[in-house]
Amino acid sequence: MEKKEEIFKEASLEAQQEQARIIFNQPIYVNANGKTIKIRPLTAKSQIKIATCAIRQTSIDVEEATAPNLIALTRKNLKSQCQAASYATLNDNRLYGFAGNFKRFFFHWINWRIIMNSWDSGIVNEVFVAMVEKYGLRFFFQNSAMILEMNNLRKKKTKEEVESLVAEQKSE
Numbered sequence: 001m002e003k004k005e006e007i008f009k010e011a012s013l014e015a016q017q018e019q020a021r022i023i024f025n026q027p028i029y030v031n032a033n034g035k036t037i038k039i040r041p042l043t044a045k046s047q048i049k050i051a052t053c054a055i056r057q058t059s060i061d062v063e064e065a066t067a068p069n070l071i072a073l074t075r076k077n078l079k080s081q082c083q084a085a086s087y088a089t090l091n092d093n094r095l096y097g098f099a100g101n102f103k104r105f106f107f108h109w110i111n112w113r114i115i116m117n118s119w120d121s122g123i124v125n126e127v128f129v130a131m132v133e134k135y136g137l138r139f140f141f142q143n144s145a146m147i148l149e150m151n152n153l154r155k156k157k158t159k160e161e162v163e164s165l166v167a168e169q170k171s172e
Contacts, residue, residue, distance in 0.1 A: 025093060028134055032126035035119075039088050039131055043100055046091040050131070053084035055148060078121055079112075085119075085127045086112035 011019075021028075027038045042050070057077045086108050092100035115124065 028130070030127050030130040032123040032130075033120060035123055037089060037123075037127055039127070039134075040091050040100075041093060042088070042091055042131075043093045045104070046087050046100065049087045049104070050084045053080045053087065056080045078124065079116065081121075081124050081128050082116040082119070083108075083112045084131075085115055085124050088127065088131050089115075 020026075022041045025040060027040045030037045030039060057080045058073055087104065090100065090103040090108055090111060092103055094100075
């Protein structure tokens with residue numbers, strides 16, 4: 001039997017630099033409308049918090065929504081995005097994640113409100129998009145959205161089944 005030689009490909013220079021940046025906790029800088037925002041590599045806890053903020057956003061149907069309702073829905077989504085941006089900016093994995101946990105616990109409650117009142121929605125959106133693209137969270141968010149839609153469909157089907165059973169029992 002012949003032994004196949006294993007061929008190892010060396011990672012590209014960009015991938016090696018990105019890996020070194022994550023290992024040495026070097027932040028990325030997002031330039032948004034003249035404002036520079038620093039985001040460190042995300043820890044697992046920050047990723048979970050950001051994902052919950054992203055999932056809390058509601059889809060907006062512009063044709064059916066009235067003006068006050070549309071404003072309320074966009075305000076709710078902006079609140080979730082500001083909370084996600086706060087988790088991203090407070091994220092810190094120094095001291096084995098203790099620094100980030102400390103910042104999240106003591107400063108998140110005020111930081112997201114400061115972000116919401118002082119940052120423009122365009123800046124929040126740019127930070128959110130840069131964070132999702134830089135850290136490869138798009139696949140996770142797509143799966144989360146798909147699971148959310150599956151749960152909504154399951155609830156709808158269950159509700160229809162219950163209504164049909166109730167109608168059947170009434171007819172008897």
